[in-house]
Amino acid sequence: MIEVNVSSSLREFVGGAASIAIEAATIRELLRKLAERYPRIQSRLTEGIAVSINGEIYRDDRNQPIPEGAEVFLLPRIQGG
Amino acid sequence: MAHDTKFTNQEFKIVGTRPLRPDGVDKVTGRAKYGADAFAPGQLVGVVLRSPHAHAKIKKIDTSKAEKLKGVKAVITSADLPDLTKGDRGMLDTLENCMARGRALYDGHAVAAVAAIDAETARKALKLIKVDYEILPHVTDVDEAMKPGAPIVQPHVRTTGVEPKPTKASNVSQVTEFGHGDVEAGFARADVVIERSYKTEQTHQGYIEPHACLASVGPDGQGELWVTTQGHFTFRTVCATLLGMDIAKLKVTSSEIGGGFGGKTHVWVEPLALALSRKANRPVKLVMTRDEVFRATGPTCSTSIDVKIGATKDGRITAAKATLRYQDGAFPSIWGMLGAMTSWACYDLENVKSIGYDVLVNRPKVAAYRAPSAPMAAFAVESTMDLVAAEIGMDPVDFRIKNAAKEGTRASYGPTYGPIGIGPTLQAAKNHPHMKAPLKKNQGRGMACGFWFNFGGQTCTDLNIGTDGTVSLTVGTVDVGGARASLSLIAAEELGIPYERVKCTIGDTASLGHNDTTEGSRGTFSSGMATIFAARNAIEVLKERAAKTWDIDVADVEWRNGSAVALRAEHGNLNELTLAELAAASPRTGGPIAGHNEVVADGAGVSFATHICDIEVDPETGKTQVIRYTVIQDAGKAIHPDYVEGQFQGAAAQGIGWALNEEYVYGADGRLQNAGFLDYRIPVCSDLPFIDTQILEIPNPNHPYGVRGVGETSIVPPLAAIANAVSNAAGVRMTHIPMSPPRILKAIKTAQRERTAG
Numbered sequence: 001m002i003e004v005n006v007s008s009s010l011r012e013f014v015g016g017a018a019s020i021a022i023e024a025a026t027i028r029e030l031l032r033k034l035a036e037r038y039p040r041i042q043s044r045l046t047e048g049i050a051v052s053i054n055g056e057i058y059r060d061d062r063n064q065p066i067p068e069g070a071e072v073f074l075l076p077r078i079q080g081g
Numbered sequence: 082m083a084h085d086t087k088f089t090n091q092e093f094k095i096v097g098t099r100p101l102r103p104d105g106v107d108k109v110t111g112r113a114k115y116g117a118d119a120f121a122p123g124q125l126v127g128v129v130l131r132s133p134h135a136h137a138k139i140k141k142i143d144t145s146k147a148e149k150l151k152g153v154k155a156v157i158t159s160a161d162l163p164d165l166t167k168g169d170r171g172m173l174d175t176l177e178n179c180m181a182r183g184r185a186l187y188d189g190h191a192v193a194a195v196a197a198i199d200a201e202t203a204r205k206a207l208k209l210i211k212v213d214y215e216i217l218p219h220v221t222d223v224d225e226a227m228k229p230g231a232p233i234v235q236p237h238v239r240t241t242g243v244e245p246k247p248t249k250a251s252n253v254s255q256v257t258e259f260g261h262g263d264v265e266a267g268f269a270r271a272d273v274v275i276e277r278s279y280k281t282e283q284t285h286q287g288y289i290e291p292h293a294c295l296a297s298v299g300p301d302g303q304g305e306l307w308v309t310t311q312g313h314f315t316f317r318t319v320c321a322t323l324l325g326m327d328i329a330k331l332k333v334t335s336s337e338i339g340g341g342f343g344g345k346t347h348v349w350v351e352p353l354a355l356a357l358s359r360k361a362n363r364p365v366k367l368v369m370t371r372d373e374v375f376r377a378t379g380p381t382c383s384t385s386i387d388v389k390i391g392a393t394k395d396g397r398i399t400a401a402k403a404t405l406r407y408q409d410g411a412f413p414s415i416w417g418m419l420g421a422m423t424s425w426a427c428y429d430l431e432n433v434k435s436i437g438y439d440v441l442v443n444r445p446k447v448a449a450y451r452a453p454s455a456p457m458a459a460f461a462v463e464s465t466m467d468l469v470a471a472e473i474g475m476d477p478v479d480f481r482i483k484n485a486a487k488e489g490t491r492a493s494y495g496p497t498y499g500p501i502g503i504g505p506t507l508q509a510a511k512n513h514p515h516m517k518a519p520l521k522k523n524q525g526r527g528m529a530c531g532f533w534f535n536f537g538g539q540t541c542t543d544l545n546i547g548t549d550g551t552v553s554l555t556v557g558t559v560d561v562g563g564a565r566a567s568l569s570l571i572a573a574e575e576l577g578i579p580y581e582r583v584k585c586t587i588g589d590t591a592s593l594g595h596n597d598t599t600e601g602s603r604g605t606f607s608s609g610m611a612t613i614f615a616a617r618n619a620i621e622v623l624k625e626r627a628a629k630t631w632d633i634d635v636a637d638v639e640w641r642n643g644s645a646v647a648l649r650a651e652h653g654n655l656n657e658l659t660l661a662e663l664a665a666a667s668p669r670t671g672g673p674i675a676g677h678n679e680v681v682a683d684g685a686g687v688s689f690a691t692h693i694c695d696i697e698v699d700p701e702t703g704k705t706q707v708i709r710y711t712v713i714q715d716a717g718k719a720i721h722p723d724y725v726e727g728q729f730q731g732a733a734a735q736g737i738g739w740a741l742n743e744e745y746v747y748g749a750d751g752r753l754q755n756a757g758f759l760d761y762r763i764p765v766c767s768d769l770p771f772i773d774t775q776i777l778e779i780p781n782p783n784h785p786y787g788v789r790g791v792g793e794t795s796i797v798p799p800l801a802a803i804a805n806a807v808s809n810a811a812g813v814r815m816t817h818i819p820m821s822p823p824r825i826l827k828a829i830k831t832a833q834r835e836r837t838a839g
Contacts, residue, residue, distance in 0.1 A: 005495060008258040009242055009418055016244070047171070052496035056783060059536055061683040063083065073495040076257075078419060078534055080601025081286075081343025081449035081793055 002066055004030065005073045010049070013041035027051050028062040030072070048077035084614050084680060088780045088787045095574045096786065099723045102566040103585065104337070113337045116293030116309030117368045124295065125154055125196040127357050127367035128203040129350060130210050131377060132185030132192050135219035135443040135751025136232060139183055139212060142193055146209040152202035155361035156210070158193045159183070162356055165325045174412045176323050178446045179352045185214070186234060186411035187443045188752045189376025191350075196357040196365045219443040219751040223408040224385050226252040226442045234411050234441035252441040254413035259421050259494045260402075260434035267400025267432030271391025275468045279461040281800070281818040283383040283408075283745035286450050287738070287763045290339020291374045296354035297364040302326060304358070306333045308351055311341040311559050312598025316348055317590045323352045324359070331355075334589040335559050342735070343449030346600050349378050375756035379448020380745060382407040382416045386461040388424075396475045396483045400432040401425055401493075405458055409439050410446040419454035423797075424462050425493035426532035427503050427689065429486045433493045443751055449600060451732060452533040452793035456739065456800045460818060463529035463801030468814065477805070478511045481530060481691075502715025502779040503530060503689035509775055510691040515711045523700060524708060527805025528693045531797025535606065535790035537682030538597030542611035543588065544572060544619050544676040548668065550661030552576065554615075555588040556608045557596025562731070562792060563724030564604045568612050570720055571786070575616035577643030578660055594679055602790020605720055606781075607682030613785050619676025626670040627658045684783025685790055690714035692733065692798035696806040703826030705741055705807060711773045717781040717789030729795045730772040736799025738764040744819050 004020045014020060015038065022037075024030035030051065035042045050059045052073040058064050059077055066072060107113040144156040159182040166172040176182075181190045193210050197203035218232035225231055233250045240247050242256040268274055290309055298304035304326060310316050313335040321328045338345065354367040369378070384407050391400040403424045407417035421437030435458075470480035485504045491497050510516060510528055520526060543555040554572050558564065565585040573580045597603070620640045627645030628635035633655075637648045645663060647655040667674050695708040712729040719725040742762040746754040755761045780787025800818055807825065808814045813832040817824055 007495060009255065012241060012244075012246075055492075055496045055499045056684050056686075057496070057534065057536070058683040060538060060681040064683070071497055075495065076415060076418060078422070078536065078601075079346075079415065079449050079453060080534070080536060080603070081341075081346070081451040081453050 002030065002070065002072050007073065007075045009076050010041070010044060010074055013044055014038045024066060026062065026066060027058060027064045030066060031062065050075040050077050086610060086684065086783055086785060088782045089785055093574060095580055096570050096720050097722065098570070099721060100566065100580045102563050103569065104560065104565055115290050115339050116336045118336065119295040119307040121295055121297055121364035124364040124366050125198060125361055126200045126203045127194060127196045127354050127365040128207055129191045129353060129373065130193040130207045131373065132181065132188065132190045133752065134185055134214055134216055135188050135221065136217040137185045137214040138217060139181060139185060139192060140215055141213040143211040144193060147195060147206040150202065150206050150209060152198040153195060153206045154198065154363055155196040155357045156193060156206065157353065157356050157360060161360060162323065162352065165323065172322060175319060175348065178412055179348065187445050189373065189445060191353065191377065194353045194357055196361045221442050221444055221747045221751050223383055223406050223440050223442060226408065226440050227406065227438065234443060238413060238441065253438055254409065254441055255418060255439040257418040257421055257437045258434065261491060262432030264400040264402050264432045264434045268391040271399045272394045273469060273472045274389065274391040275465055275472060276387070276389040277465050277468065277816060279386045279388070279464065279816045281384045281457045281460060283380050283444065284739045284743040285375055285380040285761065286340065286342035286344040288340025288342060288344060291369040291371060292349055292378060293368040294351050294354050295364060295366045296351065296358045298355055298359040300362060303330045304355060306331065306351060306355060307336060308333060309336045309338050309345060311338065311345040311561060311600060314557060314590050314595045315598045316351060319348050320352050320355055324355055332589055332591045335587055338559055338561055341561055342451045343453060343600060344379050346598050347379055347448050371758065372756045375761065376753050377445055379446055381450035381453065382409065382447050382457065384420065384457040386457065388461045388465040390465050390469050392469050392473060394473050396473060396480050398428065398430055398484045401430050403435040403458065403462060405435065406438040406440055407454060408442045408444065410444045411441060412446045413441065414439060414447060416447055416454045420458040422494040423455040423532055424458035427486055427530045428484045429490040430493060435493060451735065451796040455531060455533055455797045456736065459529060459531050459797045460800035460804055464804050464816070467805045478507060478528060482507045482511065500779060500782065501687060501689060502777055505777050505779060506689055506691040506713045506715060509713045509777060510693055513693065513711060513713070513775070515693045515709060518709070520695060523810055524695055524697045525806045525808065525810025526693065526695050527802045527809060528691060529798040529801035529805060531690045531794055533602070533688050533794040533797060535685040535688050536601035537603050537607040537685045539595055540607040540611040540682050541594035541596055541679045542608060542615045543593060544615040546619060546660070546664045546674040548664050550582065550664040552578065552583045554583055554585040554612060555592060556585060556612065557588055557593040558604045558608045559599040560587055561599055561604060562728050563721060564608065567605045567720040567724060568608055571609050571612045572616050575613055576620065576660060601685070602792040603682070603685065606685050606784060606788050606790050609720065609786065609788055610682045610784060611678045611680045614678040614680060615676040618678060619674060622674050622676065623660060623663050626663050626667065626674065629670050630658060630666065631655050686717060686781035686783060688715055688789050688791070688794040690794045690798055692802040694802045694806050696803060696810050698807060698810040698825060700811065700829055703822035703829065705820065705825065707737055707768070707770050710770055711775070712795050713775040713777065714791065714795050715777045715779045715789065716791045717784065718778055718787040719776050720786070720788060722776060725776055725791050726774045728792045729774045732793070732795035733772045733799055734764055734769055736796045737769060737803065740800045740803035740818055740820060742819050742821055744821065
């Protein structure tokens with residue numbers, strides 16, 4: 001089970017939760033289960049989102065494995081110059 | 082195919098050297114082809130009619146007289162750009178920004194466009210277009226826009242991120258909050274609490290090349306776009322979506338780019354040029370004037386920020402809080418959120434909170450500008466850091482070192498850091514001779530830190546070996562700062578051939594798979610990663626060809642220093658085969674030899690910088706002169722140190738201009754007053770000292786060579802470092818950017834009056 005910390009700008013899409021417990025081995029599985037549980041977040045997932053695993057931010061690589069006990073944050077997708 | 086992107090600490094023979102860039106001669110001799118340098122037979126000239134009003138209802142547009150003018154081949158309004166965005170509000174915003182739909186939302190907002198046989202005719206036609214405006218109340222200041230009763234910029238916008246959910250429209254499109262701990266308890270524990278408010282004015286990236294394109298769409302629905310851009314693949318997707326074209330039928334070629342810095346990540350006039358071309362059935366060239374670039378492209382935000390820091394007498398921060406209000410122009414975005422995310426990223430804080438407000442005003446849509454949002458937040462935070470250090474009598478560098486984030490620190494925006502470079506940049510600053518150099522009268526020294534995320538993204542690279550053994554490397558990220566040289570170094574390193582044997586080209590959208598926009602300091606990080614894997618892919622082919630030539634098992638072939646070598650004693654009589662020999666024989670060993678790679682380059686690795694600067698202030702005029710400037714930044718592995726240093730220097734130069742002079746000035750009528758380089762003053766050579774650099778190479782664990790992005794981070798500290806220097810030189814705390822001579826003089830005189838009165 002992973003404890004997913006949800007960034008404030010995304011909480012309204014997950015019923016206001018600051019953290020969510022989800023069983024997932026990869027980012028893909030995490031986001032799929034998140035959308036199943038909170039359908040409203042699907043639009044944000046489609047627009048783009050970032051997942052931080054143990055401090056590394058992944059914007060696109062949904063195949064990334066999530067190790068047991070990892071620190072996971074759901075973050076808004078950022079833009080750069 | 083998955084690749085192992087872990088840092089391997091390999092020894093380099095070529096990477097890290099400083100050869101000449103392949104595009105250098107063309108650029109200094111005028112042969113390089115920029116956005117405005119393309120030509121097509123029968124091309125027309127495109128021009129855009131723009132709103133002179135900050136906010137107005139467009140009651141009617143009459144284009145009939147313009148259409149009848151001899152030489153006019155097409156006139157378009159929003160009626161020619163139907164909404165094909167299928168409910169994608171962000172994409173509709175992009176369309177509406179390109180051409181007003183019922184309301185002009187800022188001075189300079191496009192309302193119509195013309196294509197004609199020459200510029201004179203096109204401009205004459207613009208004057209014949211009659212627009213019936215109903216002027217609406219406007220707001221251009223971020224604080225004013227947040228007040229109750231302020232004119233509403235976008236009636237459909239409801240503030241997100243607040244409870245209960247609002248039912249009424251607001252100019253605050255989003256409120257975001259980051260942090261952890263209990264800041265109030267932290268402030269209660271502090272020996273010293275300092276709180277200040279700051280403002281920064283809107284600035285433009287100031288790229289020398291204006292936006293320009295040549296668009297051609299035929300009646301068969303196929304089109305081409307030659308354009309100055311940071312992301313031709315993204316431009317293709319956006320333009321095709323807005324115009325209802327098939328993505329594969331629109332070929333976009335990126336020209337050489339005369340600066341972008343984030344401002345060329347968005348479309349502005351390109352959909353209009355394509356729509357004009359489609360309507361006229363002729364190619365259309367559209368080049369923005371400087372006035373248009375200022376009024377109608379994407380500058381950075383103006384901001385209003387409150388910062389509060391509490392610390393113990395021995396220099397440990399107990400709590401830190403920032404409230405950041407960023408104006409996004411007329412369309413919702415995330416710039417306030419990014420300010421909130423980056424504001425405290427340099428520090429290891431037990432109790433921290435940042436609240437970001439994204440605010441709509443009647444100004445042009447804000448675009449990214451190099452580490453977007455971070456410089457303004459750093460200005461406010463780092464200025465207050467200096468005030469706290471002074472209050473507790475601690476050296477400002479030591480105060481920062483004591484509170485610097487490190488591996489294992491929980492970042493204020495959430496995650497826990499891996500190996501990072503803020504501590505080493507601060508230590509390097511402390512030990513730098515610049516910190517010990519004497520200052521003269523009216524001179525002050527300042528330093529500050531900065532942070533940026535960096536990111537990677539979708540990347541696709543091709544590597545083709547010619548029969549003479551030279552290598553064509555085709556990449557899909559735009560060369561914004563010497564990337565072709567860096568990527569050629571990487572290909573040469575992997576293949577074991579000289580740098581001069583590699584030619585790197587930026588491929589158009591028909592020649593490679595999708596590449597994300599060149600933003601987030603990703604060019605060398607991500608295309609470098611794809612180039613490594615493409616070269617290794619080609620090496621596998623080279624080894625197969627060698628095995629075939631020798632008639633041995635490919636498992637017995639190794640690639641060493643640019644040659645295939647047969648392993649095992651039984652093959653001891655086989656002379657090694659060089660890349661050139663294998664390439665020459667390729668027609669008879671299986672045909673062309675190539676390597677290819679697609680990768681999603683994630684794990685870019687965050688980046689930190691510390692800057693030091695000395696400023697002299699003339700107390701009688703408020704004029705400033707930058708005396709000395711030093712940039713220290715963690716670059717990961719510097720592939721081509723010249724171009725890493727160039728990025729450091731360029732970012733510092735832009736930061737100096739932003740800090741000291743650059744400013745959008747709006748009149749009471751909501752019109753931009755200084756839309757030109759005479760009145761909007763970017764720094765020129767005589768304004769700048771030699772900018773010294775120190776590269777720290779703390780490897781990124783997620784890149785085979787340890788590369789981090791380098792292009793953005795060094796615009797983050799200058800506003801703060803210069804503000805600290807000016808404040809120390811003038812003897813008064815500067816809280817408003819830019820610190821132009823009148824603003825400095827006013828601050829000096831106010832302080833003098835207060836001293837006299839006190």
